Amino acid sequence: xxxxxxxxxxxxxxxxxxxxxxxxxxxxxxxxxxxxxxxxxxxxxxxxxxxxxxxxxxxxxxxxxxxxxxxxxxxxxxxxxxxxxxxxxxxxxxxxxxxxxxxxxxxxxxxxxxxxxxxxxxxxxxxxxxxxxxxxxxxxxxxxxxxxxxxxxxxxxxxxxxxxxxxxxxxxxxxxxxxxxxxxxxxxxxxxxxxxxxxxxxxxxxxxxxxxxxxxxxxxxxxxxxxxxxxxxxxxxxxxxxxxxxxxxxxxxxxxxxxxxxxxxxxxxxxxxxxxxxxxxxxxxxxxxxxxxxxxxxxxxxxxxxxxxxxxxxxxxxxxxxxxxxxxxxxxxxxxxxxxxxxxxxxxxxxxxxxxxxxxxxxxxxxxxxxxxxxxxxxxxxxxxxxxxxxxxxxxxxxxxxxxxxxxxxxxxxxxxxxxxxxxxxxxxxxxxxxxxxxxxxxxxxxxxxxxxxxxxxxxxxxxxxxxxxxxxxxxxxxxxxxxxxxxxxxxxxxxxxxxxxxxxxxxxxxxxxxxxxxxxxxxxxxxxxxxxxxxxxxxxxxxxxxxxxxxxxxxxxxxxxxxxxxxxxxxxxxxxxx
Ligand code: ADP
Ligand code: MG
Numbered sequence: 001x002x003x004x005x006x007x008x009x010x011x012x013x014x015x016x017x018x019x020x021x022x023x024x025x026x027x028x029x030x031x032x033x034x035x036x037x038x039x040x041x042x043x044x045x046x047x048x049x050x051x052x053x054x055x056x057x058x059x060x061x062x063x064x065x066x067x068x069x070x071x072x073x074x075x076x077x078x079x080x081x082x083x084x085x086x087x088x089x090x091x092x093x094x095x096x097x098x099x100x101x102x103x104x105x106x107x108x109x110x111x112x113x114x115x116x117x118x119x120x121x122x123x124x125x126x127x128x129x130x131x132x133x134x135x136x137x138x139x140x141x142x143x144x145x146x147x148x149x150x151x152x153x154x155x156x157x158x159x160x161x162x163x164x165x166x167x168x169x170x171x172x173x174x175x176x177x178x179x180x181x182x183x184x185x186x187x188x189x190x191x192x193x194x195x196x197x198x199x200x201x202x203x204x205x206x207x208x209x210x211x212x213x214x215x216x217x218x219x220x221x222x223x224x225x226x227x228x229x230x231x232x233x234x235x236x237x238x239x240x241x242x243x244x245x246x247x248x249x250x251x252x253x254x255x256x257x258x259x260x261x262x263x264x265x266x267x268x269x270x271x272x273x274x275x276x277x278x279x280x281x282x283x284x285x286x287x288x289x290x291x292x293x294x295x296x297x298x299x300x301x302x303x304x305x306x307x308x309x310x311x312x313x314x315x316x317x318x319x320x321x322x323x324x325x326x327x328x329x330x331x332x333x334x335x336x337x338x339x340x341x342x343x344x345x346x347x348x349x350x351x352x353x354x355x356x357x358x359x360x361x362x363x364x365x366x367x368x369x370x371x372x373x374x375x376x377x378x379x380x381x382x383x384x385x386x387x388x389x390x391x392x393x394x395x396x397x398x399x400x401x402x403x404x405x406x407x408x409x410x411x412x413x414x415x416x417x418x419x420x421x422x423x424x425x426x427x428x429x430x431x432x433x434x435x436x437x438x439x440x441x442x443x444x445x446x447x448x449x450x451x452x453x454x455x456x457x458x459x460x461x462x463x464x465x466x467x468x469x470x471x472x473x474x475x476x477x478x479x480x481x482x483x484x485x486x487x488x489x490x491x492x493x494x495x496x497x498x499x500x501x502x503x504x505x506x507x508x509x510x511x512x513x514x515x516x517x518x519x520x521x522x523x524x525x526x527x528x529x530x531x532x533x534x535x536x537x538x539x540x541x542x543x544x545x546x547x548x549x550x551x552x553x554x555x556x557x558x559x560x561x562x563x564x565x566x567x568x569x570x571x572x573x574x575x576x577x578x579x
Contacts, residue, residue, distance in 0.1 A: 004114065005150055005352040006106050006122040007345030009158070010095060010138065012072040012208070013181025014311070015039050016341035017102035019110060019119075020349030027341055028109040030054075030101075036337060037105065040069045041097050043084040050084070052101035061233055068094050070182050073205055076134035092137045096144035099124075103145055122147040123348040125340050128154040128187045128201040150351055156187035157196045158343025159309040162334050166194055169477060172304040173199070175292070177322055177330070178340075179285060179312035182208040186289050188296040188303075200295035202288040209312040211281045213240045219277045220254060224265040234259050246274045247314040275317045282317055289325045306330045311337040364389075365481040368444055368452065371408040371417035373398035374502035380444045383413065387450065392443035394459075398506075401432040405440055409454045409467060411476075413488035415495035428456040428465045497550050504553040508541050511560055518567055530566055537563035 007025070009016045014036040018027035027035045032054055042056035043066050051059070060067045068081050074091035082089040099122075107119055126138050135152050142149040156176035160166065165174050168191055178185040185203040189196040216239035221231045238254050245252040249271075256265040293300060306326045312318060313336045322330045334342065349355030364387060369379040372395065381391050397405065404427045412420030430438045439459040446452050452469040488495070515538050519531065526534075537560040544556040 003352055004110070004119050004121065004354070005348035006103070006119055006147070007158075007341060007343075007348040008099065008102055008122050008124045008142075009155070009341035009344055010072065010099065010102075010124055010126070010141075011039055011180060011340070012070050012183050013039060013210075014337065015098055015102060016338060017106050018341055018345035019106060020345060020352070020354040021110070021113065023354065025342055025345040025349055025355070027338055027345070028106050030105045031108070035341075037098070037101060038069075039072065039098055040067055041071075041082075041094050042067045043082050043089070050097055052097050064233075071095060073182065076131070076137045092141045093144070095138065095141035099142055099145035099147060103147060118146070120146065120148055121150050121348075121352075123151045123153055123344050123351065124149055125153050125155045125158045125344045127183070127185050127203075128156050128198050129185070129203065151347065153344060153347050154187070154196075154198060155185065155309070155340045156189055156198070156201070158341075158347060159307060159334075159339040160189055160196055160343065161346045162339040162343035163305070163307045163331060165189075165305055165307070166191065166196070168304055173296075173298060173302060174305040174307065175289075175303050175326060176307055176309055177285075177289070177313065178203075178309040179318060180208050180310035181312070182206070182210050184208060184285050184288065186285070186292045188292050188298065199298070200292045202292040202295065204284065204288060207281070207284055208310075209240075209243070212243055212278045212312070212315075215277050215281055216240075216243055216274065220265070220267070220269075223267055224256070224259075224263070232259055242269055243274065243278070243315070246271045247316065271316070278315070278317060282315070282321055285318075286321060286325055289322075300326045300328070303328070307334070307339070308332050308336050309339045364446065365476045365478075366411050366484055367413055368409065368411050368423075368446075370395075370442055370454075371406075371410060374506055375417050376499055376502055377410055377412070377415055377417050377420055380442065381446070387446045390443065390445040392441055392455075395440045395442060396436045397430070397433070397438040398435065400435045402438070403432040404429040405438070405456075407442060407454065407456050407465070407467070409444075409452070409469065412484050414484075414491065415499040419487075419491070419495070423452070423469045424454070424467050426454075426456070426465055426467050428458060429463070430458040431460055501548075501550045501553065504550060504557055505545065507557050508545055508553065511557065512538060512541060515560065515564060515567075518564070518571055522567060522570060526567060526570070534560075534563050534567060 004019055007018050016027055016035055018025060029035045030037055030053065037053040038057040040053065040056040042051040042059045045066060056067055071081055071091040071094040074081065078090060080088040080090055081094060103119065110119065122142055124138055124142055126135055139149045139152060155178060159176050160174055170191065172191045174189050176187045176189065183203065183205050184207040185201065187201045188199040190199050213236055217231050217235040220239060221235050234256055238256055242252045242254055251268055251270050253268050258264055303326060306322060306328060308322065308330045319330060346355060364381055364383055364385045367379045367383040368381040369377050372378040380393055381389055406425060406427055408417065408425040409423040410417055410420040411423055414420050428440055430440060441457045441459055443455045444452065454467040456465045457463065515534060519534065541556040541560050544553040
């Protein structure tokens with residue numbers, strides 16, 4: 001199964017890999033059960049191969065000088081980060097090892113699906129600000145790991161895909177606030193024809209959760225009575241633990257027994273204390289956000305969405321700052337440390353075709369139809385129909401000698417055409433003739449991209465008229481859909497009444513002239529009592545039409561139908577005997 005394509009988030013702190021499996025994007029866990037692989041590599045002193053991930057990170061305390069982390073910051077440079085095996089290792093070489101590990105994780109997790117064959121294709125994400133050199137270095141790292149890099153995708157774009165922002169309206173603008181372990185990125189994107197364009201990007205490649213850990217570690221160290229900048233590693237680890245815990249809890253007990261072999265430190269710290277210490281670091285993201293907005297020429301309120309990405313956005317104070325800067329509640333519906341990877345997987349799935357199912361599952365948010373005689377909505381494709389879809393119906397002329405029909409494409413849930421939205425309209429000409437003689441087929445087709453095509457055909461001549469409506473069929477804002485549905489529920493009773501009235505009136509309009517014509521034709525051959533009964537029933541229909549009462553009209557139509565039974569039979573008999 002070489003058509004599988006991996007989606008990879010090659011992060012500064014953590015990396016993730018995933019794939020589309022049976023139409024679903026999934027992230028894959030390594031042998032230790034974690035979907036996150038620390039972007040760390042340990043190079044052994046003597047024998048053995050480099051270790052990647054959690055195992056490497058674990059050796060940092062004992063053999064810190066042999067462990068490399070955060071090489072992404074050096075991507076595209078010639079800087080040596082390690083000398084090992086008789087040669088110099090740079091960021092690209094180390095990244096190749098990390099990518100190789102991710103490839104292995106994926107192959108192990110997918111072994112049943114692939115029957116053990118290698119997976120060789122991948123999509124890899126990079127920060128939006130990466131230049132060509134850095135992008136090419138990332139690509140080469142992938143190739144060195146045995147991967148064909150099908151595409152390099154911007155991290156904010158991937159995150160926006162994971163958040164489903166590609167379903168927003170055309171020209172929507174979104175901000176992606178990505179606060180990771182060692183870097184901060186803010187990007188403003190605009191959605192154009194289903195593709196995100198980067199309007200502006202800003203940030204700091206040396207600002208992240210690690211800096212918060214550092215501040216907290218130093219503060220704890222001072223509380224323990226320590227001085228100078230040489231903070232023991234154990235304080236750094238305790239700081240990171242406390243930080244993560246305080247994203248959910250209000251207090252956290254820091255315990256460092258015998259941290260220097262003799263002294264111990266123990267202190268219950270509160271979120272309030274944490275925020276006081278961490279505020280300075282978190283505040284540094286504010287200016288970057290404001291600059292990104294101003295570079296994009298936008299005010300915060302012009303944005304349609306703000307999404308949070310990166311592990312550090314779990315911190316409540318970070319969320320509060322985002323809320324304040326952008327004046328709105330950020331979208332946190334996705335797992336912040338997995339959003340970029342998930343987006344990479346979705347992009348990979350779209351490229352390989354494995355994700356086609358997801359596109360197919362798009363549905364029409366509102367019903368589509370045309371206006372029919374009497375101003376009623378005639379639904380052709382009901383709401384919540386899966387696209388692509390093609391459906392049609394045959395219509396006829398309601399009036400004799402009509403020579404064209406106006407097709408109004410409508411969207412909405414209301415019974416009366418005028419309460420729904422008009423998407424477009426056109427005329428279809430046909431041969432004039434008696435009422436009900438024309439045959440006009442109307443077909444609605446929505447393709448996988450949500451483009452609606454309305455086709456009308458005069459079946460007598462085979463002549464077609466076609467109207468194309470871009471994306472409006474599927475692309476309606478959630479709020480508008482909700483408002484339309486609420487309205488249809490609110491007006492359900494009166495709408496139904498209006499429909500029944502129009503239908504009743506159409507029936508009366510058909511019956512009354514026919515009855516008048518029959519009475520004239522039959523003349524005296526109808527006995528007086530019978531004739532009086534028919535006339536009375538017809539008069540009641542006319543009065544019911546005046547009254548405006550739906551139920552009265554319905555009953556009157558029915559009585560007239562019944563009263564004319566004998567008369568109708570006589571007419572048939574006459575026709576048969578050729579008189
Ligand atoms: P990167 O994109 O730089 O690889 P991530 O998005 O994985 O990084 O973020 C890693 C950072 O998120 C680390 O600094 C980590 O301590 C921090 N982090 C993870 N979980 C939490 C949490 N619950 N609260 C606060 N910070 C967290
Ligand atoms: Mg990241």
